[in-house]
Amino acid sequence: MDTKSPFSTVLITGASSGIGEAFAHVAAGEGHPLILVARGEAELHRVRGVVIARYAVPVSIIVHDLSVPGAGDALANELEARKLDVDIIINNAGFGLVGKASELSRQDQLKMIDLNVRSLADITLRFLPQMIAKGRGGVINVASTAAFMPGPNMAVYFASKAFVLSFTDALHEETRGTGVTFTTLSPGPVETGFQRRAGMKQARALSRLIPKTAMAVAQAGWAGFKEGERLVVPGTMNKITAYALRGAPRRMILPVIRRAMGAAKAK
Numbered sequence: 730m731d732t733k734s735p736f737s738t739v740l741i742t743g744a745s746s747g748i749g750e751a752f753a754h755v756a757a758g759e760g761h762p763l764i765l766v767a768r769g770e771a772e773l774h775r776v777r778g779v780v781i782a783r784y785a786v787p788v789s790i791i792v793h794d795l796s797v798p799g800a801g802d803a804l805a806n807e808l809e810a811r812k813l814d815v816d817i818i819i820n821n822a823g824f825g826l827v828g829k830a831s832e833l834s835r836q837d838q839l840k841m842i843d844l845n846v847r848s849l850a851d852i853t854l855r856f857l858p859q860m861i862a863k864g865r866g867g868v869i870n871v872a873s874t875a876a877f878m879p880g881p882n883m884a885v886y887f888a889s890k891a892f893v894l895s896f897t898d899a900l901h902e903e904t905r906g907t908g909v910t911f912t913t914l915s916p917g918p919v920e921t922g923f924q925r926r927a928g929m930k931q932a933r934a935l936s937r938l939i940p941k942t943a944m945a946v947a948q949a950g951w952a953g954f955k956e957g958e959r960l961v962v963p964g965t966m967n968k969i970t971a972y973a974l975r976g977a978p979r980r981m982i983l984p985v986i987r988r989a990m991g992a993a994k995a996k
């Protein structure tokens with residue numbers, strides 16, 4: 730069975746809304762059984778109900794806070810207790826906070842690292858040896874166009890996504906020829922619950938150049954993953970912006986990003 734088999738089970742973190750919920754529809758639409766993880770039980774049940782009704786695939790839900798210490802162990806124990814095997818992982822759960830690092834809560838910023846970085850790395854490292862042993866499977870790690878640049882006024886978030894991109898690029902190369910596939914999905918701004926939690930204006934208000942919906946983002950990420958692509962940046966404008974900012978001298982782009990992220994803060 731290879732990565733593309735419709736019978737491979739897909740574990741999606743942050744599947745109760747936004748891009749993770751869209752991924753649930755995309756993967757279930759191709760017949761994959763799902764394991765959906767998030768903190769919100771009611772929302773997970775809602776997504777599960779809709780997905781089962783539309784696609785008639787098995788859907789398990791695990792209500793879990795991935796930012797707490799020992800989250801990886803607890804998730805693995807739950808999977809084992811319920812005899813749930815995982816073939817494909819979509820590490821999507823994440824959040825951002827807009828504001829100066831000196832003014833945002835230190836605890837909240839560290840929680841962001843626990844979720845966006847630690848939990849993503851933990852889940853990946855936990856399942857990687859068995860994927861390689863089986864010679865199949867794969868991981869989509871959700872980063873952001875923020876991964877390509879430092880982000881004054883959103884410093885920890887941008888840095889956390891830089892980790893995701895670097896880590897996933899490296900594992901894409903390490904797993905070459907093993908049957909296991911690694912893809913980074915780096916979306917630009919798209920309207921989801923992300924902006925509210927981050928204390929940002931809605932994505933639509935930030936730019937006219939971001940037509941992407943959560944569904945379009947998930948479809949692009951899934952298609953790229955199946956093709957074995959290392960990196961997917963959905964949307965031409967997002968690609969141009971990300972690559973231009975990555976290549977530009979930092980002393981030039983830092984004030985630009987500081988102003989952009991300052992303006993993105995909800996009043």
Ligand SMILES: NC(=O)c1ccc[n+]([C@@H]2O[C@H](COP(=O)([O-])OP(=O)(O)OC[C@H]3O[C@@H](n4cnc5c(N)ncnc54)[C@H](OP(=O)(O)O)[C@@H]3O)[C@@H](O)[C@H]2O)c1
Nearest residue numbers: 743745746747748767768769795823873918919921922923
């Ligand atoms: N929207 C954007 O503009 C944008 C752009 C680039 C990248 N991204 C990335 O895309 C990913 C998905 O975000 P989204 O836009 O879909 O935002 P979203 O609608 O807020 O979804 C975030 C998901 O993560 C879950 N989650 C949050 N904290 C969690 C925790 N501690 N433990 C387990 N699950 C947790 C949430 O569910 P619960 O709250 O129920 O736990 C929810 O299902 C994130 O990694 C984000 O950084 C988003």
